[in-house]
Amino acid sequence: xxxxxxxxxxxxxxxxxxxxxxxxxxxxxxxxxxxxxxxxxxxxxxxxxxxxxxxxxxxxxxxxxxxxxxxxxxxxxxxxxxxxxxxxxxxxxxxxxxxxxxxxxxxxxx
Amino acid sequence: xxxxxxxxxxxxxxxxxxxxxxxxxxxxxxxxxxxxxxxxxxxxxxxxxxxxxxxxxxxxxxxxxxxxxxxxxxxxxxxxxxxxxxxxxxxxxxxxxxxxxxxxxxxxxxxxxxxx
Numbered sequence: 001x002x003x004x005x006x007x008x009x010x011x012x013x014x015x016x017x018x019x020x021x022x023x024x025x026x027x028x029x030x031x032x033x034x035x036x037x038x039x040x041x042x043x044x045x046x047x048x049x050x051x052x053x054x055x056x057x058x059x060x061x062x063x064x065x066x067x068x069x070x071x072x073x074x075x076x077x078x079x080x081x082x083x084x085x086x087x088x089x090x091x092x093x094x095x096x097x098x099x100x101x102x103x104x105x106x107x108x109x110x
Numbered sequence: 111x112x113x114x115x116x117x118x119x120x121x122x123x124x125x126x127x128x129x130x131x132x133x134x135x136x137x138x139x140x141x142x143x144x145x146x147x148x149x150x151x152x153x154x155x156x157x158x159x160x161x162x163x164x165x166x167x168x169x170x171x172x173x174x175x176x177x178x179x180x181x182x183x184x185x186x187x188x189x190x191x192x193x194x195x196x197x198x199x200x201x202x203x204x205x206x207x208x209x210x211x212x213x214x215x216x217x218x219x220x221x222x223x224x225x226x
Binding site: 030040041042096100101102103 | 142144153154155159167203205207213214215216217218219220222
């Protein structure tokens with residue numbers, strides 16, 4: 001099976017930085033995704049890491065360490081609209097199916 | 111590009127009736143589509159993998175006779191919740207993987223089902 005753990009909730013101030021950690025255990029790893037999901041809406045793609053290292057995309061960056069089974073999503077210059085759930089998802093090589101973590105609800109305060 | 115639609119966006123039905131949800135890839139062909147279910151304040155749980163022209167593959171614990179999946183074309187998959195019960199009330203989300211796109215999945219906007 002796959003165990004994917006991420007914090008349940010985080011609170012941060014507008015303009016600040018927040019780092020959301022995700023740890024996982026899996027066999028046949030084929031990449032890790034981060035999605036953003038606003039309440040009542042479908043997830044939207046943020047990032048995909050399959051090799052170790054940091055991927056930067058504007059205000060969002062994602063890091064992966066395969067040997068440690070660890071990833072983080074870094075949100076910089078937080079805006080109120082960044083208040084959402086952030087989902088870590090691991091893809092298995094067999095069938096390329098995604099397994100999602102429980103999601104981290106981020107609340108950005110003024 | 112890479113738009114996935116779902117219809118209906120929300121549905122209310124009586125207990126015991128069947129509900130069909132459509133998932134369409136609008137501007138690409140998808141050999142594989144995935145169906146997820148999400149309960150309030152929980153994450154997405156994969157229900158089944160839908161492959162065009164073949165039977166769907168269901169995850170452990172998902173009843174294939176209750177959740178009927180048909181992937182009749184490269185742009186359409188349907189999920190039918192048969193004999194719906196209140197506990198089936200949930201947010202159902204599909205995703206579609208483009209032909210040749212081994213990792214990428216594009217999500218539909220979801221269908222909210224309420225069974226009375």
